[in-house]
Amino acid sequence: MATISTARDERELTESLFARRPLTFDRSLKRNRINRLCTGIAGLFALTAVLPLFLVILYVLLQGGRLISFSMFTELPPPPGLDGGGIGNAILGTMLVTLIASLIAVPIGVGGGIYLTEYSQRGWFAKFVSFGNDVLAGVPSIICGVFVYGIVVATRIFFDQSYSAMAGGIALATLMLPTVIKTTDEGLKLVPQELRWGAYGVGASKFVTVMRITLPAAFTPIATGVVLGIARAAGETAPLIFTALFSPFWPEGVFNPIATMSVLIFNFAIMPYEAQNELAWAASFVLVMMILVANLLARWIASFSRA
């Protein structure tokens, strides 16, 4: 009697565990409903993350784009309270300051990256440099401005000049440097070791190997990083506020205060005059366009390495 019931219990248990259910996807199951709900939430989050970009670009295009005219590129900003004018000096100034920064940061960064990958034995010094590089990348940009203020502006080392385009360029270079070193280091690490062995095998010296083989092989990632670094530097404002300062006139050499688009946006956005606010929108349009083009350029360069 007992054995029979046990056998029946067992059969029931087996049936409930291995019940024959259809193996098709059942939308109404709890786990599937939760799955759909979570996917929906993630999609909503992604939408929320992308929304600001749409709104910002839309407004910059609408507000700034309608103000773009030839005179915008050739004229000086008007004195506060007057209409008209352009942002010619700021466009020129941004280019000049970014150029100075690149001329300083790119050689130093590429050289430092070469040292890290090609020469250092990853000893304490190399570790310290790459750690310092990461720390430098995390230093707030305004602190870089304070630093350059302390060593260039306050000390007046350039012909007794205080605020200058040069000081602004140095401040931006401090910001670009970590990016350039990092991308050079990572780019060179990707170069196959066999290429170097091949070069040494035919009797090339280390210098020739680096210059003719390794650097050209890593050109694409380095160039991508440099372009992105330049684009970022062009939009930086905080370190320029008290190094390059601002000037309502055309650039007067690299040892004088200079106008830049980013500082112009900052200064003119908080002015209570319509004309100045409009110039700020126009400058935003030009700046955002330049940065988007630089980003597309970087993508285009990067696409070569995949081909």
Add this chain to the structure above:
Amino acid sequence: MTAAVPPIASDDAFTLRRRPPSDKLVDIGFRQLTLCLASVVAIALLGIFIVVLRGSQDAIQAFGLRFLTTSAWDPVNDQYGALIAIYGTLVSSLLALLIAVPLGVGTAIFITEDLVPTFVRNAVGLMVELLAAIPSVVLGLWAIFVMEPAIRPALNLLHGLLGWSPLFDTVPRGPGMAPAILILVVMILPIITAISRDALNQVPVELRQGAYGVGTTRWGAITSVILPAAVSAITGGVMLALGRAMGETMAVTMIIGNALNFSFSLLAPGNTIAAMLANQFGEASGIQVSALMYAALVLMVLTFLVNVLAQWLVRRLSLRY
């Protein structure tokens, strides 16, 4: 005495050339040059510390640690305390992080986990990257003229509902802490998304296969296998974003209101260390410069700690897999 056989080696192409001594000089010189260039990083970093530390000496002597706990900022009587700015820096960056982390990690899951067709994923990924490229000052401009007026009704509603609590007890009038936090969210979202995406992509495919093999749903795999595997790298990314949020200057400066009076309220104008530096450094003189340098030192120490912690977390993950 027979006719001399011309030596084969006379053909230049086959001669073993002795390397000229200049080659070695070039080699050594180039090595030294790159060494010097690499040291520039170390010099710059130490230089920043020395400049800020030396610049803040006067203020440290004059105010000591009282600087961190008082909120007087009075250039006329040369009394300085950075409490408003320190409170603003911490509150704005932490609250921004609180909002940005779910959004950023959710977006990262959305673009790594095969939930939608590839072109949607690529489009969202590209857009988040472009968002990171928009200059802070442009976001600030947008925040002043577009975002702040648009969200003011919502903030007013918040004030109406929660006005009894000290966090919402002021009427929102233009710039303030709340819009600054929202613009910070926009600025740190791309960092969190990018780092979370990399972390999720690095999770070994065998882990996913194992999870799907025992019959879990996609979200079961994400929440109980993939996210735990990626959590320390994501935490590292979140810390990096926190460092960025604390140092973020332009957009915050333009929208936070640069308050001179202390207020707990998120709807009132506030201040951050970075905003204070941006606003006052150019026109400061005397001990005010030193006080600002002191504030910069505080900001630098805060971001330094956060960044080192972040790197430690990121490095720990790369060891595990």
